[in-house]
Amino acid sequence: MSRSISKNAFFKAVLNVSNIILPIIVMPIVLSAIQDKLNGYMTMGETWTAVFMIFASFGVYQYGLREVSKVRDDKDKLTKTITSLFVITTTTTAVTSIFYAIFLTIFHRNDAYFYTCMVMGLNIVFNMFNVEWINEALENYDFIALKTMIIKIIYNLLTIYFVKTQADFLFYIYLTCGINFINNISSFIYIKKMIHFDFSDLQIKKHIKPMFSVVILANTYILYTWLDKNMLNSNLGSTEAGYYGVAQKIMSMIDILMFTIVQVSMARLSNYLENHSKEVYLNLLNKVIKIYFLFLFPASIGLLGVSKQVIIIMGKGTDIYLPAVPILMVFSVYMLTIGIDRIISDQIIYIFGREKTDAKLVFIGGILNLILNALLIFTNMFTPTKVIATTLVSNLVVMALEYRLVKNELNINIKLFAFENFKYLCYSLIFIPITFVINNFISGTILSCILDILACCSIYFIILIAIRDKVFLGLLSIVFKKLKVLYNHRII
Template identity: 35%
Template sequence: MEKNKSITRNVIFKVLLSTFNIIVPLIIGPYAYRVIGDDHMGMINHADAIYNYFYIFATFGIYQYGLREMSRIRNDKEKLRTVFTSLFVIGVIANIIVLSIFIIFTNMEYGGTIKYPVLMLYSINIFANVFYIEWANEALENYDFIAIKTIIVRILYLVCLFAFVRTEKDYIIYTLIINAYTLLNYFVSFIYIKKRIGFDFKGIKLNIHIKYLLMSLVMGNANMLYIQLDRVMLGSYVNDRSVAYYTLSSYITSMVNTLILSVVYVTIPRLANIIAKDDQDGYHNLLNKVCENLFAFIFPAALGIFVVAREIVLIYGGAKYVDTIPVLQGFALFMITSAFESVFTNQILYVKRRERRLVLFILAAGIMNLIFNITLIKLGIFSAVTAIYTTALANFLLISMELIYSIFILKVKLHLFRLEKLKYLIYSLMFIPITLGIRMITNRVVPVFFIAVAVNVLYYLVLLYITKDKVLRAFISKFFKKAHSI
């Protein structure tokens, strides 16, 4: 295979893609939510949550398992082709079975209802998943192709949305566009990687992968016991509108979270490769460096969203979504727990092949989340707000189990609670009095948002500069080095 690409280059393309994936929703999100309305959007969100439970089994854990295994053998073309073909065949079988069950379920449970056509359109997504091989591109660190391809397809999606979705009645067209975009995006990647790796059906081995895929299935889809569980239960026990509030908050924070967690995901292939070489010092150095970079962004982002949640909701969704404000604040805090969980799950337990233990941790915390939700329903206080806070609590329990196992059993030299990492949280807490002070001057939504963001960002950067922060200095150094080379 080709020479290793620099992590900096990979991060640049990953961040470019994530940034674009933030900009596009910032454009289409307010448009779609306002045009389609909270009732229809809530119905689509609930249908999406139902579909996701089937999609989880259609993916069969191939993404994370394939990413790790192909990262380990990416320099051996023959093994690479064999593993790729085996996982592709398993994916085809899984998707055909799940698609059949999904269609039967939809006809039996929702035939003749208003949700029926929406759910049937989601069957396109399950079919599209046959061609989902982005794990192979990421294992080979083809982040340049992934970024450019996705941006082009996203632009086509954007054009179709504004051209065909004009009124509340166009919610069916909106659902069709979403699913058609997924199919096109996956198919282009399939054509590209098929030419780069190719198939070898003579050497395929399916049985040796099944056990690990089943564990990866649970590990990689923890959402089914957390965010997805909340959405389904809100739609079943509260109403579709509460699903819209919950999903909008999740949507907003996930845009930012995806960008920040690029730092984590882009290093998984490299960490897996380092472990395969038994370079423990290299592993621990890269792991701690990634955590420091991650915390430098996740704490200010989460606290930033928390303090301007009111302005974000009113600008993004309008006054009809005002009840989303406390939900978004809950999701902002959930972002922090997600960052910690992502490090333990993806960069420690999974790359060290501790799937079995990880699955037990995820199931235990997920069951606790289910118990929390049932308790809230029995008490009559289950809502979008209480759901996200109990989910954050369940996530905290998961992190605690992962932390104890990683530090005391695996002996991982991860220094999470040193001042050099936690200082970013301390610095970010000042966003609260700063934003409150701005609101004392003006309470107008748009001015408060832009002034608060500008002042808080400026304060944070100046403080990092004054304290000679390593992350900021490294970024400035790389920026000027690139600029000088140009």
């Protein structure tokens, strides 16, 4: 099971790039067609399905990835682990689906977005066949990339062709649910051909207890933003929650691409710590941190600089979603903090099996977020922008507590906040005056956005080359070698 991390990262990056490019093409069409009111309905549907999905999946993505990675070289243990986890998630999915329908019927039956929530709730049922965590643990990134890209392309073509006006809203949510089912069932069939379930020796109790902690830990981001959107809907209405949702979706598209580096290395890090040594684990971890920060910081600060243009472009040139601009600006900074938090939480605390302690820290952050939001309501300062700002503050507090745990209790000698890692943030801060000047002198939305990106990328690369940054030059060397190999194959 020795696969190249760079190869895995390539397939994962191809997939995630497509997950950015395709929504960039389709999202403006959808937002323009359904308008802000129906977008608010869809946001509430996504909000409620997301929170119930936490309990349906029961943390299996994070937990299953770690546990399967540990035993993937032992066929017997691998089969038993996968079968046991599948039985657990099948049960939690069935129970959660029933509770979801009952909850909506009792508390939201008279809301305008009730039917939207019910339809989108099918995604919870389809979670029964979601076994992508097995593919990731086994590092089947080539299959994941190819399968998902084909399905995404079909989905986006159907959306472009059929979603034109508000009358097509129901077709759009039906299509979204249907495509999700096809994506999940395809992976399930693929895994079933590779691994035969063995129900003779199920180990349910062994996995249940640690998965409880993972339920909270693996879904911190969802829990915090769910609280935000639900409070916005209750106090300001679904349309305002929809503006929040638009900004969140845009940030998530960029964040998914950045997450590639962390995601493809988690299985390997877990395997190294279990079967090799702490030193080997730390060497890989330090490399991952440097590469991750090299991309994370410019992406975050860059998104901050082009927030207005991005919102206008996603609204298909209209001003209907302009209230989402300041929200996206705060979200871009929030993306930076959740990126750093992923390193501390996912690649250190979780891999060392301290998810229970981390879950407590996350809970503290959630309570703080609730208190800060309540204060905003009490002082009549409650707006979507300030709501995500309180979430940002809460996440910073959690991050500080987690880092203290890593340094003082786990005794991990890792200088996460050293200049050698944070220098990329310092270089990226120059994007702010650059985009400010360009945006003030260039009036065209698309033109100014393109110039912003070209100018910032060019200056960033020039700085990295000028200081002879080892991480950047190393990656550049790998890219040139890959291109050379492809070129030689083409000639032959």
